[in-house]
Amino acid sequence: MIEVERLSKRYRGAEAVRDVTFRCAPGTVTGFLGPNGAGKSTTMRMICGLTPPSDGAATVLGRPYRRIANPGRHVGVLLDAAAQHAGRSGREVLALTARTVGVEQRRVGEMLEAVGLPAKAARRRVGAYSLGMRQRLGLAQALIGDPKVLILDEPANGLDPEGIFWMRSLLRGFADRGGTVLLSSHLLREVEAVADRFVVIAGGRIAAQGAKEELLGDASGVLVRATDPAALHAALAGARLPSRPDGTGAYLVQGSAEAAGHAAARAGVVLTELRQANGNGLEELFLTLTHGATR
Ligand SMILES: Nc1ncnc2c1ncn2[C@@H]1O[C@H](COP(=O)(O)OP(=O)(O)OP(=O)(O)O)[C@@H](O)[C@H]1O
Numbered sequence: 057m058i059e060v061e062r063l064s065k066r067y068r069g070a071e072a073v074r075d076v077t078f079r080c081a082p083g084t085v086t087g088f089l090g091p092n093g094a095g096k097s098t099t100m101r102m103i104c105g106l107t108p109p110s111d112g113a114a115t116v117l118g119r120p121y122r123r124i125a126n127p128g129r130h131v132g133v134l135l136d137a138a139a140q141h142a143g144r145s146g147r148e149v150l151a152l153t154a155r156t157v158g159v160e161q162r163r164v165g166e167m168l169e170a171v172g173l174p175a176k177a178a179r180r181r182v183g184a185y186s187l188g189m190r191q192r193l194g195l196a197q198a199l200i201g202d203p204k205v206l207i208l209d210e211p212a213n214g215l216d217p218e219g220i221f222w223m224r225s226l227l228r229g230f231a232d233r234g235g236t237v238l239l240s241s242h243l244l245r246e247v248e249a250v251a252d253r254f255v256v257i258a259g260g261r262i263a264a265q266g267a268k269e270e271l272l273g274d275a276s277g278v279l280v281r282a283t284d285p286a287a288l289h290a291a292l293a294g295a296r297l298p299s300r301p302d303g304t305g306a307y308l309v310q311g312s313a314e315a316a317g318h319a320a321a322r323a324g325v326v327l328t329e330l331r332q333a334n335g336n337g338l339e340e341l342f343l344t345l346t347h348g349a350t351r
Contacts (some may be wrong), residue, residue, distance in 0.1 A: 057079070057081060057082060057115075057116075057117060057118065057205075057208070057246070058079065058080040058086075058103060058114070058115070058116050058148070058205060058207070058236060058238055059079050059115045060077055060078050060079070060103060060106055060114045060115065060224070061077055061100050061110070061112050061114065062075050062076070062077050062078060062079070062111060062112035062113075063075075063076045063099060063103075063109050063111070063112035063113070063114055063197075064076070064109060064110045064111040064112050064327060064337075065095075065098050065099075065102060065107065065260075066110045067191055070132075072095050072098045073095040073098050073099050073109075073257075073260045074260045074261050074263065075111075075112070076095070076257065076260075076261070076262055077112075077262070078235050078255045078262070078265055080116065080205075080237070080238045080253070081290060082137050082204070082234050082235065082236050083231055083232070083234055083235070083236070083253045084231055084237070084253055085228065085231045085235065085237040085239065085247075085250050085251045085252055085253075085278050086237065086238045086239070086251060086252070086253045086254070086255060086258065087239060087240075087241065087244075087245055087247035087248070087250075087251030087253070087254045087255070087331055088137075088239065088240040088241070088254075088255050089122070089240070089241060089242070089247065089254055089255070089256045089257070090240075090242065090256060090258055090263075090346060091346050092242055094242075094257045094258050094259065094260065094346070095259075095260040095261075095273070096209065096240040096257060097135070097183075097240070097272050098243075099257070100135060100207055100209050100238070100240060101135065103115075103116065103121060104121050104131075104133050104207060104239075104319050105116050105120065105121040105122035105132060106135070106136065115315075116205055116207075117130055117131070117205060117219055117296065118130050119301035120149035126157065126158060126201075126232045128153070128156065128157035128182070128200070128201040128203070128340055129157055129158070129159075129201040129202070129203065130201070130203050130204055130205065130286075131203050131204075131205045131207060132197075132198030132199050132201065132203040132206045132207070133198055133206075133207075133208075134191075134195060134197070134198045134207070134208045134209065135186075135209045136186065136209065137187065137190040137191045137193070137194040137211075137213070137214070138191065138246055139192060139334065140182045140190055140194065141182060142180065142181065142182050142183030143181060143182075143183065144182055144317050145178065145179050145180060145181055145182065145195050146163060146168070146173055146177060146178040146179075146180065146182055146185070146189075147168065147178040147179060147180060148287075149193060149197065150164045150167060150168065150178075150193070150197060150200065153165050153197045153200055154183050155198055157200060157201040158201075159200055159202070159242070163200050163217055164200070165212055166178060167197075167199055167200050169180040170196065170199065170226075171192040171193070171196040171226075172192060172219075172222060173189065173193060173196065173198075174315055177189060182183055184254055186214065187213060187214025188214040188215045188216060190214070191211055191213065191214055191215055191219075191223075192219070193213075194211070194225070195208070195211060195226070201259060203236075203243035204234070204235055204236065205235065205236045205237075205291040206227070206230060206235060206236070206237045206239070207237070207238050207239075208227075208237070208239040209239075209240050209320040210240055210241055210242070211223060211239055211242060212243070212246045212247075215280060217264055220246060223262055224250040225266070227239065227250050228250050228255050231252075237349075239251075240257065244339055244342045245339070248268075251268065252268055253265070253266065253267050253268065254266065254268060254271055255334060256341075256342060256345050258345065262297075263346060264341070264345050265343040269297060270342055276332055277307075277308055277309050277310045277311065277332075277333050277344065278308075278309050278311065278312065278313045278316050278330065278331065278332055278340070279302060279306050279308055279329065279330075279331055279333040280292070280306060280307050280309050280316045280320065280327060280329065280330050281305065281306035281307075281327065281328045281329035281330075282326060282328060283325075283326045284323045284326070285301075285305055285306075285307070285330060286323060287323060287325045288307060288320060288323075288325050288327075290308060291319045291320050291322065291323035291325050292307060292309055292316065292319055292322065293321075294319065294322075294323065295315065295316075295318070296317060297309050297310065297315060297319060298310040298311075298344050298345055298347075299344065300343060300347035302333075306329060308333050308344055308346045309344075310341065310345065313330055313331070313332070316330060317330055
């Protein structure tokens with residue numbers, strides 16, 4: 057279980073994260089989504105006790121991460137795969153982690169196999185690894201202590217399509233055995249196939265969260281066109297209906313046709329089109345929710 061309660065982070069007055077609250081339950085994969093600079097890494101660093109929050113709190117398995125004794129046995133963390141010690145071989149890096157965490161050295165070989173790093177690659181210096189290989193090694197480090205929770209920041213970065221597919225089945229299997237997974241991505245497609253729940257963050261704030269079916273349920277939204285697009289936009293914003301231009305002068309609105317129609321009517325806006333959007337499911341929702349919030 058991961059519980060995040062009203063987390064906020066300010067850097068010299070600039071708000072990187074504001075009032076972020078969510079939970080990740082055992083047996084689920086939560087996709088933490090948002091455009092570049094949305095605040096995903098900052099939130100994850102706060103959960104793992106690496107960045108002190110300005111406000112709010114986070115717990116993992118019921119306590120602040122920093123108060124977990126030998127956290128590697130309970131929580132697997134991969135925040136920056138590029139930051140591994142470049143001078144050591146992959147095998148040495150893992151052997152060291154095994155010692156620190158206090159698991160048998162045979163786990164090293166097991167993990168190398170589990171993440172698909174062949175013996176030859178494991179003997180090479182990490183400095184010579186591709187980003188994808190570093191991600192695999194980072195995942196092996198995260199998994200070596202047989203944790204119940206995984207916290208992974210952009211783990212698919214640098215992985216080839218086969219690697220992404222492999223990682224999805226690994227994470228799905230981990231959650232299906234009762235584990236809790238939180239993984240971030242700025243690419244919706246990467247996590248769409250594996251996550252049960254989504255937390256969408258934009259401009260440091262939660263834009264939406266919920267079960268996949270819940271979010272997909274109204275993901276397609278409606279397309280609205282008016283004689284005066286600017287007035288329509290103002291009317292939708294006034295009614296707190298998230299919307300974005302579709303590129304042809306119309307707006308894609310996250311909400312029902314009735315809600316959009318009422319908003320336009322109240323503002324005296326003349327509609328020329330109001331229909332169900334041929335939504336692209338979650339991708340449409342993601343773009344609509346994060347539109348305008350990207351820094
Ligand atoms: N140490 C820091 N000092 C000042 N500002 C920071 C610091 N770390 C992050 N920020 C700012 O906080 C905001 C959120 O950054 P963060 O790295 O959390 O976003 P992200 O969602 O992980 O983005 P990406 O997908 O690009 O990795 C950005 O505006 C960033 O510039």
